[in-house]
Each structure stands twice: as structure tokens, then as C-alpha cells.
Amino acid sequence: MRESFSGLVIRRGEKGFGKAFEFAEIAFRNLPFLEEFHFFELVDSTNERAKSARPFSLLFAEEQTSGRGRLERSWVSKKGGLYFSIVLPGYNVSKLTLISALSAAEAVKDSKIKWPNDVLLFGKKFCGILGEAFEDKAIVGIGINVENDVSEFEFACNIKSYYPLSIKDVFENVMKNFAKNYTDLLAGKWREIFERFAKICETRGKRVKVITPGRVIEGVAELSEDGAIVVNGEKIYSGDCIHLR
Ligand code: BTN
Numbered sequence: 001m002r003e004s005f006s007g008l009v010i011r012r013g014e015k016g017f018g019k020a021f022e023f024a025e026i027a028f029r030n031l032p033f034l035e036e037f038h039f040f041e042l043v044d045s046t047n048e049r050a051k052s053a054r055p056f057s058l059l060f061a062e063e064q065t066s067g068r069g070r071l072e073r074s075w076v077s078k079k080g081g082l083y084f085s086i087v088l089p090g091y092n093v094s095k096l097t098l099i100s101a102l103s104a105a106e107a108v109k110d111s112k113i114k115w116p117n118d119v120l121l122f123g124k125k126f127c128g129i130l131g132e133a134f135e136d137k138a139i140v141g142i143g144i145n146v147e148n149d150v151s152e153f154e155f156a157c158n159i160k161s162y163y164p165l166s167i168k169d170v171f172e173n174v175m176k177n178f179a180k181n182y183t184d185l186l187a188g189k190w191r192e193i194f195e196r197f198a199k200i201c202e203t204r205g206k207r208v209k210v211i212t213p214g215r216v217i218e219g220v221a222e223l224s225e226d227g228a229i230v231v232n233g234e235k236i237y238s239g240d241c242i243h244l245r
Contacts, residue, residue, distance in 0.1 A: 005040055005042060005043040005044060005049070006040075007038045007039055007040040007043065007049070007059070008020050008038070008039045008040075009036055009037070009038050010024040010036070010037045010038075010039065011035065011036055011037075012028050012034065012035055012036075019039075019062075020037075020039035022168070023037070023039065023060055023168070023171060024037035024039065026168065026171055026172050026175055027058050027060070027171075027175055029175075030172065030175035030176050030178075030179050031058070031086075031175055031178065031179050032179065033056050033182070034056055034057070034058055035054070035056040035057065036053070036054060036056070036057040036058070037057070037058050037060065038053060038057060038058070038059040038060065039060050039061075040059070040060065040061040040062070041061075041062050041063070042061070042062065042063050042064075042065065043059075043061040043063075043064055043065070044064065044065050044066040045064050045065075045066050045067055045068050045141075046059040046060065046061050046064065046083055046084055046085040046141055047068055047085045047130055047132060047139055047141040048066070048068070049085070050085040050087045050134075050137075050139040050141070051134045051135075051137075051139070053087045054087065055087050055088055055089045055137055056087065056088065056089075057086075057087045058084055058085070058086050058087070059084060059085045059087070060083070060084040061077070061083045061084070062079055062083075063077055063078060063079050063083075064077035064083050065077075067083060067143060068130060068141070069128055069130060069143075070117075070128065070130055071240060075128060075130075075143050076152075076153075077143065077148075078148045078149060079148065080146060080147040080148035080149070080158075080167070081143065081144060081145050081146055081147075081148035081158075081167075082142070082143070082144040082146055082167055082170060082171055082174075083141075083142075083143050083144075084141070084142055084171075085139055085140065085141040085142070086100075086139070086140050086142075086178070087137055087138075087139055088137065088138045088139075088140070088182075089136070089137065089138070090133065090135075090136045090137055090138050091138050092138075093131045093132065093133045093138045093140075094116075094131065094226075094227045094237070095185060095190070095227065096131055096138050096140050096182075096185075097116070097117050097129050097130075097131030097140055097227075098116075098117065098193075098194075098197055098227050099178070099181040099182060099185055099193060100117070100129045100131070100140045100142055100178065101113055101116075101117035101118075101119055101127070101129050101197075102177070102181055102193065102196060102197050102200075103174050103177035103178040103181050104119045104127045104129070104142060104144060104174050104177075105119045105127075105200055106173075106177045106196075107170060107173035107174045107176075107177055108121065108126070108159055108163065108165070108170065108173070109163065110122070110162075111126075111127075111200065112200050112201070112202045113197065113200050113201045113202065113203075114201075114202055114203055114241065114243065115201060115203035115221065115223070115229050115241050116227065116229075116238065116241070117129040117131075119144075120202070121157055121159070121162055122157070122162070124155055124156055124157035125155060125156050125157070126144060126145045126156065126157050126158055126159055127142065127143065127144045127145070128142075128143050129141065129142055129143075130143075142174065144159070144170060144174070145157065145158035145159065146158060146159050146160060146165065146166070146167045146170050147159070147160040147166075147167065181193060190225075191225070194225050194227075197223075198223050201223060202243070203221050203223070203229060203241060203243065204221065204222060204223050205220065205221070205222070206220070206221055206243045206244070207219070207220055207221075207243075207244040208220070208221045208229075208231065208241050208242060208243055208244060209241075209242045209244055210229070210231055210236050210239040210240065210241050210242075211239055211240040211241075211242070212236060212238065212239040212240075217231050217232065217234065217236065217239075218231070218244075219231040219232040221241070229241070
């Protein structure tokens, strides 16, 4: 049996009341390129739904039943967190993923980034990004623990444990940052974006163990401007990175 999830599609300029319109208003006000906002109370995965959405759409869910993470992992998505995917015309997905992590990190004071795109507060992860290319589109899925319970996970935290920010506050901040970073990216300001990323990326200079399909590489990590890390002179674009010290 296939579960079916119905969402509400709001187009720029449409007016209405309720939670869906409140979040849509934040998204449309901050993202000048946005044309459609899809709101789901419950959905399998916004990244999955994004495959059939048009470029310049944002898909937002209050809860996901099959939230997906990097490296075939799942992303537990209980109420109280932020779960959304932005659909853009095909572009360099790793750069879009990097600007998404940066936009989330710059939205919450004291955030740090663990390569490639985990966002941490005081050593624990509160945000993850899943960037995917699908047909001629780029999809960036952003999951943020705001006030959802994460006590079952040893290495996760939520923002509420540190700062009194609401889901709307966090969404607003991320939208604002994403708009700026995306505009800068399209304007060719990659170096400036990358420098801001590098400044808060904790992985630089750390001894790491990187697990890639079929290989484990250990050494001191440096960042490369194309978003890869360099360990023992070798560039790695994707993998599970463990900080050893
Ligand atoms: C990770 O850290 O492994 C990435 C997690 C990405 C989770 C988000 S939540 C919104 C979007 N929909 C999904 O199914 N996944 C992403």
C-alpha cells in the first residue's frame, strides 16, 4: 500500500489564514525567487515530494514519517522541528548544500559546522542537510531540531535547550540567510561564501577518520575551496567524518 499525503499549495500573492499561510508569508517575504509554498501537516519526506515539485518551490512539513538523511540514514522528524526542502533549477548541488548549512549555522548564535554539512551547537548536531540532484533540479532538504525531543540521541541537541527561539524565528533567520547566500552564489561570490563557511567549520585542522564506501582514511583534515576535505593530500567529496580530537 502506498501512503498518500496531501499538502496545501500556496502561490505567491495568495492570501489566507492559519499556520500554512503564516510560514508561507515568511518564505515569500524573504526568498524573492520563491513561486510556490507547499505545506504538509504530515508527509513521508519533503525531499521525496520535492521530486515532483517545480523549481522555485519550498516544501514544508510539520512532521515526516520517513525523513531521509545522508548516507541512506533516516532523519527522525517529530513535531517541534523544522523540515523543509527547497527546489531550485539544476546547479552545483554541493555548493547549494554548503550554502544551506551556512544559512542554518548563521541563523543560530555559536553554531559550528562539521564537514560536510552538519550544524552543531556545543558539539552536538541540531541540523542536517540532504542535497540531491533529481532530473534537471537541485533539491536541498534542511532538518533542524528546534523544540522537538531528541533525548533518544546521544549526539543530537535542539536549539531550545540553549536559546529561546521559536520555530518561526529560526525559519525566518534561515530564509533570510539563504536568500543572501543564494544571491551571492549566483553573483559569483563563492570565495566570500567559502571563507565564512571555513571560519566556522570545526573540521579544519582536526584529526579525522573519514569513512567512504569501501575505504577509511585517517589524518588531519583541511578544507578545499570546492567543498571537499583534504586528508593526507587526498580530496574527499563525500563520507562520514569522525573528529578524533
Ligand atoms: C543528515 O544530516 O543526514 C541530513 C538530514 C536532512 C533532513 C531533512 S528534513 C527535510 C528534508 N526531508 C528529508 O527527508 N530529509 C531532509
